[in-house]
Amino acid sequence: xKAKYVLMAATLAFIVSDKATASLMLLNQTPFSGTGIGxxxxxxxxxxxxxxxxxxxxxxxxxxxxxxxxxxxxxxGGNEMTGASQxxxxxxxxxxxxxxxxxALVLNAQEPGGAENPITxxxxxxxxxxxxxxxxxxxxxxxxxxxxxxxxxxxxxxFVFVLDPGQAQAAxxxxxxxxxxxxxxxSANLSAATGGPETFFVGNISGGxxxxxxxxxxxxxxxxxxxxGLLALGLFRKRLAR
Numbered sequence: 743x744k745a746k747y748v749l750m751a752a753t754l755a756f757i758v759s760d761k762a763t764a765s766l767m768l769l770n771q772t773p774f775s776g777t778g779i780g781x782x783x784x785x786x787x788x789x790x791x792x793x794x795x796x797x798x799x800x801x802x803x804x805x806x807x808x809x810x811x812x813x814x815x816x817x818x819g820g821n822e823m824t825g826a827s828q829x830x831x832x833x834x835x836x837x838x839x840x841x842x843x844x845x846a847l848v849l850n851a852q853e854p855g856g857a858e859n860p861i862t863x864x865x866x867x868x869x870x871x872x873x874x875x876x877x878x879x880x881x882x883x884x885x886x887x888x889x890x891x892x893x894x895x896x897x898x899x900x901f902v903f904v905l906d907p908g909q910a911q912a913a914x915x916x917x918x919x920x921x922x923x924x925x926x927x928x929s930a931n932l933s934a935a936t937g938g939p940e941t942f943f944v945g946n947i948s949g950g951x952x953x954x955x956x957x958x959x960x961x962x963x964x965x966x967x968x969x970x971g972l973l974a975l976g977l978f979r980k981r982l983a984r
Contacts, residue, residue, distance in 0.1 A: 785943060803927055814881075814929050832925070834870075834918075839919065852939060863930065869928070878916045881913065926944055
């Protein structure tokens, strides 16, 4: 019977970690300062119009914004802010990433409630193009991600999204990072958002190239496997206690 539950734990850990090899994923909330609009390589800036609580926008090759620019299952909303440095495509060189595993996409959410005000990333998709506009690779978020707290002010906090190991390998193979002149586009849907602006910028997790967010970031699959193992262990102990 004990062997049965040990096998269940191992199987559950495998299932969870296998799911993690399919898409963009949130790593953590990292404190930043000085990352407001124009201070970093901002790619997309969104704001909620009027009294609405949803924000949607897209930017594609050539700096195209609006419904024709959306991809990856993102619903167009036309909430892009298109002033200087607010919304534009960026290059691999500007991100400072030397490989797909090094690439980072950072969301700075400006919510008036600060730590008391959550926000949800309903859809998120990043697309890589050649310098001529040929689509090389697209990565998406598999399910909505709830960010339980934010900080007030533009550029005071950041939620770091990366390509999981499976996506990173696929993007690398597709040539998305083979040329520093390759172009990055972005599409996003946010909900439970009030105020704004919410900004996304590109960077890298190694801290190089001027777009680095700095500091080592743990392997995300480690957390997923550990969580699955702990869950199965808890079930096993509960069963033994009966």
